[in-house]
Amino acid sequence: MAAIFDLNDEEVVVIIGSGAGGGTLANELAQKGVNKIVVLEAGKQFTFDDIENDEFAMFLKLSWLDKRVARGAWSVTDTGPNLPAWIVKGVGGSTMHWAGVSLRFKPYEFKTRTTYGDIPGANVLDWPISYEDLAPYYDRAVQKMGVSGVAGGMPQLPESNLAKVAIAGAKKIGYKDFTHPMAINSQAYDGRPACQVIGFCMQGCKIGAKWSTAYTEIPRALKTGRVELRPESMVLQVQHDKSGKVSGVLYADKNGNKHLQKARLVAVAANSIESPRLLLNSASSIFPNGLANSSGQVGKNYMAHATQGLLSVHEKPVNMHRSNAVAAIIGDEAKNDPSRGFYGGYYFEVLQLGLPFTVAFLRPPAGWGRELSSAAEAYDHMTGVWTCGEQLASEGNRVYLHATEKDQYGLPVPIVSNSDHDNDAMLRRHGAVQWRKINEALGAHRTLEMPTWSSSHNMGTNRMSAKAQDGVVNKWGQAHDVKNLFISDGSQFTSSAAANPTLTIVSLAIRQAEYIADQMKKGEI
Known part of the structure; x- marks a missing residue:
């Protein structure tokens, strides 16, 4: 298919990636009248006919399976x-795979250095924005995405038996904070x-x-006619002119x-692994350590949340499969209470x-033979949880290039x-x-631990800073070193917080689009 916008057109806005950040940014800019936007997406464009209610078929179809290497002490290395990451290579990015959880950061999570102080071995830093700065964009994101179960959104999704069991147990130990903000329609909305509680939320939603x-x-x-999508277009390098200004992709x-698309500005929204990798692969004589990397921080401060999967076996059936991917959220531990022995918080x-x-994720921690088979036989009696907690920023946790x-x-x-x-x-x-x-508290007699999964929540590596x-x-999200280069995904996160990142990525993209459109109109970029 021939390109709509000329490869040599220096007025083109290039957005790399079509997920929560890139896809949102493209639409927001187009609706504001910005012309000539090219979205480059490494993966294919899928239709509803491509979506199957089959976990492994969709894993193979959607996942980014290009060679990557996991290192460090997390269990993913084994x-x-x-x-190291369970994300999508395709139009829509990981918004095809996500469960729909739409939690906001708490105000203190934007100010971790101020709140926690200097933590040895960590590299915590305050965001250069506050919750109050982002709050109106959270509100707009809720409307855009159709979030159910929150003020200003749709009614909550129907409560499943899995949710009822987990909440009943939580109440028995004194928990009170139960919520279910999901970017899943509880009623017809936005076309x-x-x-229908099909249950395959992370396989694309049929x-x-x-x-x-x-x-x-x-x-x-x-x-709008202002945007061109080029799927199956893997970006190899962001180029710049003699002054260091981005000039093309x-x-x-x-x-x-190979093709070179000239550009007026470039927004990188390729996830927290590919985005820093691209900047590092774009090193030049002006930027010998990688594009926009005078600080040496590109690729550093990788955060994937402190997570674990747990399954508990009850005496009576739970039938957890009759639910959305995330049935309920328990938020009592999502607070900063250092008396527990750690900073930050987590959600159940x-x-x-x-x-x-379930069976795939249980091995080998559940053992083999009877240990594993007895767990599988108890599947309909299980409650499951994924604890999602703040992972502190650390320079040692990073994305870098293989030698x-x-x-x-x-x-x-x-x-x-x-x-x-x-x-x-x-x-x-x-x-x-x-x-x-x-x-x-409800009589469960066995709890099984799963290893840390390949991360779906990838943050940091191109972080915001004052x-x-x-x-x-x-x-x-504008590069300190390069005025017409932007980062538009979760790699710009300064802290991970305990909340799932998608709602914040979308909110930042809406806010960033306002700034870019204004700066373009003024001729500043």
Whole structure:
């Protein structure tokens, strides 16, 4: 298919990635009248016909399976040595795969250095924006995405038996904070149907009840005539002129042919692994350590949340499969209370897993033979949870380039190194103890621990900072070093907080679009 906008047109706005950040940014800019926007997406464009209610079929179809290397002390180094992240390679990015959880950061989570102080072994930093700065954009994101179960959104999704069991146990140990903010329609909204509780939320959502840029933001952006989508276009390098200003993007199409798209500005929204990798692979004589990397912070401060999966076996059936991917959220521990032995907090995200993934994720921690088979036999009696907690920023947790191994395009593959800070480990242990208490209060007789999964929540690596030496971008996601280069995904996060990142990524993209449109109108970029 021939390009709509000329490769040599220097007025083109190039957005790399079509997920929560890139897809939202493209539509917001187009609706504001910005012309000539090209979205480059490494993966394919899927239709509803491509979506199957089959965990492993969709894992193979959607996942980014290009070679990556996991290193560090996290269990992924052993369980997924070449799959440190479980994200999507396709139009819509990981909004195709996410469960729909739409939690806001708490005000203190924007000010972790002020709140926690200097923590040895960590690299915590305050965001250059506050909760109050982002609050109106959270409100707009809730409306855009159709979030149910929150003020200003739709009614809450129907409560499943899994949710009822988990909440009953939580109440028995004194918990009171139960919520369920989901970007899943509880009633017909925005041209999309209400949820039918099919249960395969993380496999794409066959009916489109769950929000994804693949069938909301991207189609609307294309309809304006101001946006061109180029799927199966893997970006290899961001180029710049003699002054250091970004001038174009080199990419390879599905046939391996290389093209250079000239650009007025570039927004990178390729997730917290590919975004820093791209900047590092764009090193030059002006930027010898990587594009926009005068601080040396590109790729550093990788955060994947402090997480764990747990399954508890009850005396009576629970039938957790009759639920959305996340049935309920328990928020009592999502607070900063250092008396527990750690900073920051975590959520209990009451989790529905299909039987195939349950068995796959249980091995080998549950053992083999009878240990594993007895767990599988108890599937319909299980409650599941994914504890999602703040992981502290650390320079040692980082994304960097492999010294020798190259990908299919001849570029160094990324290495993702991640290890627990003591704070992360203590938070995780506390969550395991509390989950057992919740379930044992209802008579559960067995709890099974799963290893840390390949991360779906990838943050940091191009973080926001007030001072250029502390990060990569300013409060608008604009590179400190390069005025017409922006970061528009979760890699700009200064802290991970305990909340799932998507709602915040979308809110930041809406805010960033206002700034970019204004600066373009004024001729500043």
